[in-house]
Amino acid sequence: DGGITQSPKYLFRKEGQNVTLSCEQNLNHDAMYWYRQDPGQGLRLIYYSQIVNDFQKGDIAEGYSVSREKKESFPLTVTSAQKNPTAFYLCASSIGPGEETQYFGPGTRLLVL
Amino acid sequence: AQSVTQLDSQVPVFEEAPVELRCNYSSSVSVYLFWYVQYPNQGLQLLLKYLSGSTLVESINGFEAEFNKSQTSFHLRKPSVHISDTAEYFCAVRYNFNKFYFGSGTKLNVKP
Numbered sequence: 001d002g003g004i005t006q007s008p009k010y011l012f013r014k015e016g017q018n019v020t021l022s023c024e025q026n027l028n029h030d031a032m033y034w035y036r037q038d039p040g041q042g043l044r045l046i047y048y049s050q051i052v053n054d055f056q057k058g059d060i061a062e063g064y065s066v067s068r069e070k071k072e073s074f075p076l077t078v079t080s081a082q083k084n085p086t087a088f089y090l091c092a093s094s095i096g097p098g099e100e101t102q103y104f105g106p107g108t109r110l111l112v113l
Numbered sequence: 114a115q116s117v118t119q120l121d122s123q124v125p126v127f128e129e130a131p132v133e134l135r136c137n138y139s140s141s142v143s144v145y146l147f148w149y150v151q152y153p154n155q156g157l158q159l160l161l162k163y164l165s166g167s168t169l170v171e172s173i174n175g176f177e178a179e180f181n182k183s184q185t186s187f188h189l190r191k192p193s194v195h196i197s198d199t200a201e202y203f204c205a206v207r208y209n210f211n212k213f214y215f216g217s218g219t220k221l222n223v224k225p
Contacts, residue, residue: 004156035215040122042203043157043215090156100145100164100207104156 003027004105006091011110013078013085021076021108023091029103030096032074036060037088037107046089049074050096078110086112115139117206119216127224128196134189134219136178136204146187147205148178151218157203163187174198199223 004025013019023032031050035043045058049068063082068074074093078085088109092102116139126132138144145164149157161172168180178189187204204216 006156033213040217042117042119042217045213092157101147101159101162102213103159104149106156107154109154 004091004093004103006089006105006108008108009106011108012113013110014113016080018077018079019110021078021089021091021110023074023076023105025072025074025091025093025105027093027095027103028071029093030071031094032068033092033094033102034058034064034066034074034076035090035092037090043090046076085110115206115208115214117204117214117216119204119219121219122217123220123222125222125224126194129193131192132190132194132198132221134202134204134221136187136189136216138185138187138204138206138214140185140208142208145207146178146180147207147213148172148176148187148189149203149205151201151203153200160189160202194221194223196223196225 007022033048034046037043044060046064047058047066049055052071055066055068065077088107090107091105094102118137120135147162148160150160151157161170163170163180171177176191201218201220203218206214
């Protein structure tokens with residue numbers, strides 16, 4: 001059954017700690033994306049990757065980092081530099097650059113202790 | 114800067130009543146338009162999309178949206194809602210290569 005998986009569903013971060021959110025897809029999609037969702041603000045793009053070993057900053061990349069070593073995986077690290085990390089994080093993928101439809105994972109909720 | 118506006122943050126409606134969720138976008142250049150639905154603590158699911166051709170597009174569960182280029186709108190409608198339609202709905206626009214813009218969302222609350 002093809003799809004996008006994100007883990008964990010809930011994640012807790014201590015002050016000064018880096019945490020990594022997992023995103024895996026078995027749809028054979030080239031492009032992958034990370035969004036942050038805050039109440040009343042919709043989705044904001046953090047990073048996106050059009051192909052393996054390549055990624056670009058989105059609108060709110062500060063305090064985040066990504067890697068794209070494999071086609072099916074696009075992990076997001078929330079660093080200690082991100083001062084307000086509490087949010088719902090959504091990963092998405094599309095067939096390729098220019099493909100108009102994005103498919104979303106179930107999300108990870110990050111909370112700060 | 115490009116933007117997507119969903120004017121109504123919340124829309125309460127009784128079951129079997131009609132509903133319209135409004136979406137306007139900022140540019141009249143060629144765009145692709147989408148509506149996504151999100152149930153609590155879940156990701157977004159594609160509801161319907163406009164790419165080209167007929168300006169009226171439909172989903173499998175009775176929703177429809179009409180692309181109006183002159184008014185830069187893509188309002189979502191359903192003639193008779195069900196309790197199960199209670200969710201948050203997001204309008205999205207793709208202007209540039211791989212760049213999507215999302216509205217702030219509209220929470221549809223269907224009451225019995």
